[in-house]
Amino acid sequence: MTDIVYGQVGDATVPLRFTDLSDEYKVLRERAVALDLSGHTLIEISGPGAVDFAQRVLARDVEYLTSERCMMSLVLDDDGRVVDQVLAFGREDGLLLESSVGAGTRLLEHLRAVNDEDVEIVDRSADLTVIGLEGPYAWGVVGRLIDGELASLPFEAVSDTVWNDVEIIFARTGFTGEYGYQMIVPVESAADLWRATLEHVTPSGQEALELAMLEVRQPIPRLETAGDVNVIEIGANWLVDITKDEFVGKEAVLAAFESRQGRRTVGFSGGDTVPEPGARVLAGGEDVGEVVFAVRSVGLGTTLGLARVEAGLAAAGLELTVEGAGVTTLTSPYIVPKSWSIPII
Amino acid sequence: MTVDELRAKAAERQQTCSQIKKMIVSRLDLEVEPDWITDDQPLFGRGLELDSLDVLELYVAIEAEFGVALYDSEMAVFGSISRLADEVDPRLGATA
Structure with missing residues (x-):
């Protein structure tokens, strides 16, 4: 060790x-x-x-x-x-x-x-x-x-x-x-x-x-919450019970949800290099968002990351561009956990 | 593709995801508003916290709504709303 x-x-x-x-x-x-x-x-x-x-x-x-x-x-x-x-x-x-x-x-x-x-x-x-x-x-x-x-x-x-x-x-x-x-x-x-x-x-x-x-879209707060982003933009809705009567931040979260505005987070893979947070994301040559963070994925053998893009483009299966490299937006989970097919004996 | 073509393609998937969310909320009688559920949200354990009985209900609901039988599928198809969308509409085909 x-x-x-x-x-x-x-x-x-x-x-x-x-x-x-x-x-x-x-x-x-x-x-x-x-x-x-x-x-x-x-x-x-x-x-x-x-x-x-x-x-x-x-x-x-x-x-x-x-x-x-x-x-x-x-x-x-x-x-x-x-x-x-x-x-x-x-x-x-x-x-x-x-x-x-x-x-x-x-x-x-x-x-x-x-x-x-x-x-x-x-x-x-x-x-x-x-x-x-x-x-x-x-x-x-x-x-x-x-x-x-x-x-x-x-x-x-x-x-x-x-x-x-x-x-x-x-x-x-x-x-x-x-x-x-x-x-x-x-x-x-x-x-x-x-x-x-x-x-x-x-x-x-x-x-x-x-x-x-x-790989399973478990939020990593230290990497995903920097800057002026709200829960809806992060995509961590499932960690908020919006039906609960009251909690700190509820009004702001509800306002963000009901506005239907802002960006949304989507996974992507592709490219030979790992872009820095903030790297621009292009769709059809237009600037539509930025990289939240990215890493080299051992399981996928390529770059894997999250991008925050305009809501109308936050969907899997799109060909986008990050720092000149073509990337594809993904469906979560990006790797299927082996545990999902192995019972506890 | 142009940005408008990409938006149209995204809208197609988002529409299918929206349909799935409404179906789940309705069939499982969930209190949450369908749009509150995100496309990447896990369905079992974490996330929507559905259980194996809910899966059986979803099998029936999906076949009735989309005409797709998932009875012998692996649990991975329930990995997220978007993953389920790939199954009920293979034209979307973007599984990682």
């Missing part, structure tokens, strides 16, 4: 690559990998008004989120812009929010700024951290590592369990379309659990994880 490449992502230093992006990606899509998710900040919301606070601050409905469930949701500001994408865990005395990578400080500041209910908001990252498992055979690792019963938990189910006499929060989650699990573990036991996990799987860094997330 001497070749680990670390990088700064927001407020966190995270492993970008443990060995080689291509190798890590292939193991993630073909077998299973361990994920160091310590760049995700855990924030505890507690007190008598905790659920009311969370219900107002999160864009999805968490009023009946029990301690056996978790849920992914956006957190928005008053203008409907994305503050972060969180995983919310129901707890006996409130909720535990897991930030996206490197976004903990920003999320914490926002939560404290809108704390009208005077709830207790505690950064738990000094004593709790997160280890993930992801891949079509991740369920097998869960069986060997902890308990096979946990592997078949329903999606977004949570179980308080014990590993090696240590209490952990275990959840069936997932970012890549593959079977995914998370283990929230006390910091003092994290190294032991990480080592035990690596007896069964190899680790994957942030680069392979984000490539796999892009």
